[in-house]
Amino acid sequence: MYDIVIIGGGPCGIASVIEAKHAGLAKILLLEKGENHSQTIRKFYKDGKRVDKEYKGLDSTTKGSVEFFDGTKESTLNYFDKLLDEGEFEAIFNVEVESVKKNGDYFEITTSKSGFKAKNVVVAIGRMGKPNKPDYKIPPSIMNLVNFNLNNCGNGEKIIVVGGGNSAAEYACELGKCNDVTLCYRKEKFTRLNDINEAAVYESEKNGSLKLLLGTDISELSNADGKVCVNFTDGKSEVYDRAIYAIGGSTPVDFLAKCGIEMNGEDPIIDEHFQTTTKGLFVGGDIASKKGGSIVVALNNAHTIIDYIVKNK
Incomplete structure (x- = not known):
């Protein structure tokens, strides 16, 4: 019987482990479906990418035991490595949670490999684990492209890189160094880029390493002799070797339902302590906030959750 099982090894999951250890919880288990912690940072951040403490004007003050600092992809991963290496807890990677069910005073967590019991559960999975996909169908014959x-x-x-956020801009600028890259965004101008990425995009366009296709949307993809034919809503089309979508992530609604978490649309119903309508079941991180993406917010979510658990043991 674990005091707490934490599902997801991103910033909120990592901070939940650290906060739980500092608070004196003895039996802690971290479950992560990837082969290591921080899968979003590992998979979706380019090497050397800046990782800022302040994010979109949100409060950047850390409130718990886990500090955070401006850095890079590599320094952030090293920092989280160091945090997790301190103290005792259990972690299982490459394991996918299938369901969470309340059974009296404890929870039964079923995974693809085994089952566990816990007094408390924190669901700390991110949205980017389930990236948004376009509304139109992607032909199976070009799925690998x-x-x-x-x-x-x-x-x-x-x-062709599709999207108007920071990830899309960073992908396009990085790939433009050694590829013929077009960045396609449906709006006439960028509205979500930070100053650094916006400047980089226009500098890349100026030096010829990046083409911009603004105010243009895509209607469908098709197979053009084993390549990706992009058909635009204005009736034009263009053939590419590869298409990359960077249009954000979505809430894994189906998984949350299997955990018995009540939803309001795509938002889990939680109180000020991030507790769901099921006592002892919490949600933190990206999926707990409509303004997801802030590492500091995720860390503070963990502090709030563990503080509440300890005070109400």
Whole structure:
């Protein structure tokens, strides 16, 4: 019987482990479906990417035991490594949670490999584990040429990057160094880029390493002799070697339902302590906030959750 089982090894999950250890909880288990912690940072952040403490004007003051600092992808991962290496707890990677059910005073957590029991459960999975996909169908015959991160990208390819956020901008600028890259965004101008990425995009366009296709939307993809034919809503089309979508992530509604978490649309119903309508079952991190993406907010979620658990043991 664990005092707490934490599902998800991102910032909120990591901080939940640290806060629980500092609070004196003895039996702590972290479950992560990836092969290591911080999968979003590992998979969706380019090497050397800046990781800022302040995010979109949100409060950047850390409130618990876990501090955070401006850095890079690499320094952030190293920092989280160090945090997790201190103290005793159990962690199981490459395991996917299938369901969480309340059974009297404890929870039964069923995974693809085994089952566990816990007094409290924190669901701390992110949205980027389930990246948004376009409304139109992606033909199966070109699925291997359509990506949602930089995996499998080579050099010398003709690539279209779709999206108007920071990830899309960073992907496009990075790939433009050794590929023929077009950044496609449905709006006439960027509205979500930070100053650094916006400047980088226009500088890349100026030096010829990036083409911008603004105010243009896509109607469908099709197979053009083994390549990706992008058909635009204005009736034009263009053939690319690869398409990369960076259009954010979505709440894993089906999984949350299997955990018995009541929802209001795509938002879990939680109180000020991030507790769901089921006592002892909490949700933190990206899926607990409509303004997800802030590492500091995720860390503070963990502090609030563990503080409440300890005070109400």
